[in-house]
Amino acid sequence: MNTSPCHGPSHLTRRSLLRGTTAAGLSWLTPLADILAAEAATAPSGKLARSVILLWLGGAASQLDTFDPHPETKIGGGVKAIPTAIKGVSFASGLEQTASVMQDVSLIRSMVSKEGDHERAFYNIKTGYRPDPTLIHPSIGAIVCHELPDAKIEIPTHVSILPNQWPARGGFFGAKYDAFQMYDPKSPVPDVKARVNDKRLDQRMEGLSVVEQAFARGREPDLDQSKTLHQLSMQRARKMMSSEQLKAFNVSDAPVKDLSAYGDTPFGRSCYSAVRLIQAGVRCVEVTLNGWDTHANNFEGQATQVKILDAAYASLIRDLKKLGLLESTIVICGGEFGRTPKINNVGGRDHWPHAFSMLVAGGGFAGGRVIGSTDPQGEKKEPERPVLVEDLHATIQNLLGIDYSKEVMTPVGRPMALSKGEPVKELQAHV
């Protein structure tokens, strides 16, 4: 068997390399340390964000029952307001923990979109573009991975935990930038464990090299390297299967105290896992919390989800800060649109893309700021200081040091800017 000129397949596995080292310990964390050291040496300011966490409140959280309450009004729905760490700014009750970390977080209360359908709005909020029949735009994570490649990471650098029907995609950058999908980190990551023992796997790989030789005959010598990438992706898949970095996906060995702070929920565990993945050097992690689409019984429905969100979000911000990662990690949290000020006759709120809320933190976003406001009577659709979805995208890219206005050539032959928005300067810690 010979997939590479001088090593058999078992030599490729990182675990076998580590088996002999006694000081393995936390060695799976080193990629980030290496990179930070290298970046600190080269980057002029040394303060650029390098990774992103996106927390999607799928189905669309109600701004009025979370981050933009209007108590004692006819649209308020009996919401109780609580103070936050930002003076004069209140949240709906239930968000006490989140309220306490707001000195590190800023709030946009005036996100504006034109998409009121879940699928189209998710496309819009994840890509910064509206759906287009001619091409698929890349999601934020795909843009980050494309623009800031990183050869040192053995696990996927773009990850989607608890994906809904519309996980982040590579779009016109190609399927290799699609997010790697995984579910509740309580269970093992799918498809990374070989189904047979090492001996049989080696035998299978040996057979494969015999079969590949037959296919390669009479074809271009560099077919694999230049086109199919078959053996390359196989090698990288095997590397991942045996990578120590895979531990970042796994929460089973986490201290109970640390994990329970996030709440004993799939979303809480996923947020905990997101921090560990960022720590291991992953560029972008999205985590989805569905269940906000409350066309009926809005108040109960929102309160249930708020409880799950509050513990997980606040713990995530605290842990990132404690680990010294908040400075380099952007954290975005919000839904694909908001919910109507008007309460319908089954006690629900419907879709409302005209003004909704979004939390932004870390990676160069300022903390403790609020921009935009909505009409307390719910009569005026347009908010003060509207922030377009594409402007949020431009801000994120700007903080990562990506030239958001750069045009890339798409496969349909149409040049396309990475983002057509403009950064929201008031949200940046340093302008």
Next chain:
Amino acid sequence: MNSPPTSSSWLLWLRNAVILGALAAAAFWGVAELLAPPVVAAGRGTGVSKSVQAEILQTSAKVDADFEKAWAQQQVQPVARADDLTLVRRLSLALTGSIPSLQEIRMLESLKGADLPQWWLSRLLQDRRTSDYLAERLARVYVGIENGQLLIYRRRRLVEWLSDSIQQNRPYDQIARSLIDSHGVWTTNPAVNFVSVTRENNKGPDEVKLAAKVSRAFLGVRIDCVQCHDGKLGSTWKQTDFHQLAAFFGQADFSLNGLRDDPKLSYKVRYLGQAEEAKVSPRVPWKPEMLPARGEPRTRLAAWVTDKENKAFARTIVNRMWALLFNRPLVSPVDEIPLDGPFPPGMEILADDFTTHRYDLHRLIRVIVSTRAFQMSSQSADPDHPVTTAAENAWAAFPVTRLRPEQMAGSVIQAASLSTIDSDTHVLFRIKRDIDVSNFVKRYGDSGEDNFEDSGGTIPQRLLLMNGNMITNNTSGNPLINASTRISMLAPDTASAVEAAYLSIFTRRPTVAEAEHFKGLLASAKNTATRSNAMSDLYWTLMNATEFSWNH
């Protein structure tokens, strides 16, 4: 509790006899299935009359001559013809989205003296799997993959209607006219879904999307690029060209009786640099003389699009059918064909033949399949002069392209079963198959609308094929369903076991080196369990090879 069994001994005896009998019958049937399954009603003909077949070959010969001239000019050496089974595999993948079954291969090989690829093509053109698969591919072009608003749109209905139309070989200009100029409700007239899919937020149909779809799907122009401004980068399209085309849909509206045209409505747009919205009158972007003077706007547009003189219409479907058969279009990208050329070899001959033969899709497929280009090997017989990218690009060798996710899923499931999975298969099994395919495609990555961009394999895809449930379930020991276990139980010797696996998965026999390697592994197995494992390993290996994931 624990009362003694009440059944008498003769009942037990009968039960055992039935079980043994069933096992014996199953074993007999299994061995027969593996080695030479029953030939199913195999006629010799190609499905069309001799004179029509001769005409088809004449046209494909003209296409060949066109290509041969180009090869001579470019000094590329065409490779030899592929063998019959390779062509059979290509046809099954292109037309049914799955590889042929071992049962089908055995049946084909039992036909003596027939032109196998032609015979197989005729057979597939009658097969519901073909019309279903082609309908799904075309539906992606017409309505994408989104599910849209349920009240007014059912994608499934449109796909069924398209499948019926393809099965009945309805002329393609009629299909196009039905889609552009449809009326009524989606339930009774499924073509309406072409228009209703564009509706959003309780407004009427979206003229902009419809104009983009009509121009790309039926005319092979990407005129929607000038939606917001006049053409750039050498494009001569004007913003007005696009919106005047969109205006043909300005009167389309939904009422209680479904889709209709309301003369009171009109299409308005604010052009770049203008302060106000203005009414736009419908106008076609070229050959205005072909546009009927009278009639409802959509009826006029449908007549113009499908006019015999509007060659862009024929070229567009020729390019798409070529792409479906080769997994790569003749002109790339598939929906952008220059109106005035230059055209690649074959294009004009195929488009003219299609127009003069009443837009006959089956005939178009037959002509393309009969060309030298389609029947070319993808591999050079001379290892010292391997196929080059230049030769592949000039169609002097069959292009190696990545299979689509649904082709992969369909092939994994088919390869795991010795018999054919088609409309005769039990409905529960077919439902399971559909669920398996959709789960696999979700994780493998759906490529969305029908595009033909080649990109290399990704790591999650590789992990899915190496360790995923679908491959594991379909290759591990399961004597009732899985081919690997059945072969391991039933094949008389190691050589025929290896051969059966190769035919089931690669539609070919192993090379000498391959046969030796895997025969050795099987022979070293000491008992039934290890032999079954060795067979699973062989199945896994073949399904994880480049040859399985790439069309060739």
